[in-house]
Amino acid sequence: MSGARAEIHPSAVIGDGARIGAGVTIGPFCVIGPQVRLGEGVVLKSHVVVEGDTEIGAGTVVYPFTTLGTAPQDLKYRGEASRLVIGARNRIREHVTMNPGTEGGGGLTQVGDDGLYMVGCHVAHDCRVGDRVILVNHVALAGHVEVGDDAIVGGLSGVHQFVRIGQGAMIGALSMVTADVIPYGLVQGPRAQLAGLNLVGLRRRGTGRGEIAALRAMLAGLGQGNFREGARERAGAEDLTAREREVLDFILGPSDRSFLTPGGGA
Template identity: 75%
Template sequence: MAETRIHPMAVVEPGAQIGKGVQIGPFCVVGPKVRLGDGVVLKSHVVVAGETSIGPETVIFPFASIGEVPQDLKFQGESTRLVIGARNRIREHVTMNPGTEGGGGLTQVGDDGLFMAGSHVAHDCRIGDRVILVNHASVAGHCVLGDDVIVGGLSGVHQWVRIGQGAMIGAVTMVTSDVIPHGLVQGPRGHLDGLNLVGLKRRGASRAEIAELRALLGDLAQGSFRDTARARHDTSTGRAREVLDFILGPSDRSFLTPRPASGEAR
């Protein structure tokens, strides 16, 4: 592992915990309650504040602001945390905020994510592994994003929304309701527009699994998601069962549904 290097024009406050092989570039500021895992790289002009823990080999690019206070008027300075996993790539001007007392006090980001320039992770979010937020995508407070989710550029995810594993959100989309695992969502006001077939194939889904998911999606389009999930739960398997478990999981929000055909009432 490379030698730990801290540029003389960086500010690392007393109390910060710096792992082996960490590289801190010029004009970075690292707060007193920050923990940087082994091999973390802060390129330059990066601010890491608050009670923030960053996992090994994560690389953060210039002008990112990580761990500053939440953008929530109810926040009164209470002790809350931001925990970021290993091997993430956090690009320029990304912002990630810690939790709030009302949301459990923790914002958590998994491993191997790519957070492109200008993207935002708000307070109390739970972000899974291998998640990609494309340029200027924003995830509001209390959201849950499963593993392998992709959120397209300039898209917004409303607070408290859940997005299931493997789902893909198209660019310039507003997501106001829960998205089933492996769903494909696009449109200015997002609708469920089928399955994320590319993602499913990349993760080794068989033709039979995809066919079962397509049949399930057709059934869901005909009525209540939760009623359909209860009726089909015990006879479904694999990824279809994963979708049904997600639908029956805890949430106060509705679900994004397929776009009505032309002339149908919404």
């Protein structure tokens, strides 16, 4: 261990080889594996388990009964080396679980910076989660899910494996997301449909009225037919705003999933 100023409760169990940064606080009854790396100022409140090849970035706070880095919940996993990398300044609340990657997904689960992961959330193997993401209580991300920066997933929602959620998207509570969600999209429903744009999120990011109007008009046009075909046609236009270009690039990017659209189709 390194960092003499770390505060470690006598009941905590720290594996030989674990790297503990300066100013780390490890509370009662935490268990830290030998490959774990805790950045400067990380706080583990109590009863936290961190195992495997897991890295937690500086300033992240982890609340009681959270489990990070235990084996993926994937029958194809055979104990191969894999990692979980969690960024800086995250707030990871009670009973959250995050699993490392698998060989089939590149061996890495990655969580960005400045996120809020509320009670009972699950981030499965091989997920890629961006910065400033909020997962509300009991959200479950299946394996290989990608979540863009600033996205919010409402409580008790589930996201199907391999789905992509674009930057700034908003998923309403109690939604089951089975297809890709465009950047800044607003989706909701037991089998979620695209309900429009995340206007609150766009405004918070300084998007002007004209740019929002252009994005709305483009989305309405794409919703009249095949999303990808419409996106290919629109991508050749010379008058695209930055937000329009971002959405079109997302739609035309690689994916095995269909899209949530205003009518609920692909």
